[in-house]
Amino acid sequence: MHVKTxxxxxxxxxxLDLIGDKWTLLLIRDMSFGRSHFKEFSQSPEGIATNILADRLARLVESGLAEKFPSPEVPGREAYRLTEKGESLRPIMMALAxxxxxxxxxxxALMKPRG
Amino acid sequence: MHVKTxxxxxxxxxxLDLIGDKWTLLLIRDMSFGRSHFKEFSQSPEGIATNILADRLARLVESGLAEKFPSPEVPGREAYRLTEKGESLRPIMMALAxxxxxxxxxxxALMKPRG
DNA sequence: CCAGATACTTGCAAAATGCAAGTGTCTTTA
DNA sequence: TAAAGACACTTGCATTTTGCAAGTATCTGG
Structure with a gap:
């Protein structure tokens, strides 16, 4: 399963094999601007479907670009954030922007980086 | 047809709506490294199917990122090259590379820019 | 224990992609 | 000038990916 040569x-x-689909870079954008919960991602204006979102988050974690961590706001809930490797994609995102x-x-520009 | 909101x-x-599919940036890569004929694109190591290739070339022309021009080598045949707008995608491609x-x-790195 | 919220999963329809085999148009060669 | 090749696509259909709507699971506060 998903051996993706x-x-x-x-x-x-x-x-591009890693991040070159229709949605992954938008999630990286969202995370890099401080979004971290499933619901926040699903509320981005582009309207990603929840099944695709779940799949992309899992892939991001699997490839080491993002990681789950306990939500700082809501105890007992988990959230997502970029790893250092994921943060290193920022130049690509900025070039696209x-x-x-x-x-x-x-x-x-719709979002501001959280200060 | 192809109104793509x-x-x-x-x-x-x-x-990403414009160039964020599986193949377009690879064509831009090829063109930016001096490839210009249909056959050359179809022979890139990633193995794009000819129907997809035809479709992507047409879209690139339609969006003003590439243009057809008479092949310098073979008279009576046409080829593709990046427009100035297409060349301006280079920073994105270089960031990915x-x-x-x-x-x-x-x-x-497989290809050398033509000198 | 129950209601609500969040984070998914599932089933199926629709769209995009991939493959193999054409077709049309020069260009060369006999 | 006819036939053969090369190239640039097109077509038909199978496979894969994506999208939508609805459902399920878990946690949390009351």
């Missing part, structure tokens, strides 16, 4: 040894292709702002009309 | 005004999401080289074991 890489398409080639090309670093671009391998990175910058390109969108520069080249796609009507885009706007 | 954007999922949200977020620049990350909008950019760098991350892969830094974090995924066994990745290696």
């Amino acid at each position: 890489r398409r080639s040894p090309c670093p671009v292709a391998c990175t 910058k390109w969108g702002l520069d080249h796609i009309e009507g885009t706007a | 954007r999922r949200s005004p977020c620049p990350v999401a909008c950019t 760098k991350w892969g080289l830094d974090h995924i074991e066994g990745t290696a």
Whole structure:
């Protein structure tokens, strides 16, 4: 199950094999802006389906880009956050954001990084 | 047909709506390294199917990221190349490549930019 | 113990992708 | 000038992924 052989040894292709689907980078965006609960992710404006969300969160954890941790606010509940490896994807996300702002009309930064 | 409404005004999401599928960025990689013919793209190691390739090339042209031009080598044949807008995606591609080289074991740069 | 909230899971429909085998159009070669 | 190849797609259908709606499980406060 999910052995997902890489398409080639090309670093671009391998990175895309890991995070190059329709939703993963948006979750990384959300986490990197301080979101951490399942419900928060599911409420992002793009409207990810809950089954896809559960699957992507599991993959992120499995690949070491994110981890579960006990929710600081609600005791007894768990949440997700980026690992250091996951944080290192930030330049990719920022490059995507910058390109969108520069080249796609009507885009706007929606979230602020939590200070 | 292909009206593709954007999922949200977020620049990350909008950019992914445009180039965030399994193949588009690999074509951009190929073009940015000097590939230009249909056959060359179809021979990249990842093995894109020809129907998908045709579809993605058409979308790239439609979105202004690439353009057809008469093949310099073979007269009477056409080829593809990035527009200026398409070239501007290079930082995204390079960020993906760098991350892969830094974090995924066994990745290696396969192509050299044409000088 | 019960109600509500969150975090999933399940079943099925719809869409995207992949594969193999065409088809159309030059271009070369005889 | 006809036939053969090469290239650039297209088509039909199987497989995989995604999306939607509804259901289940667990925890928590009252």
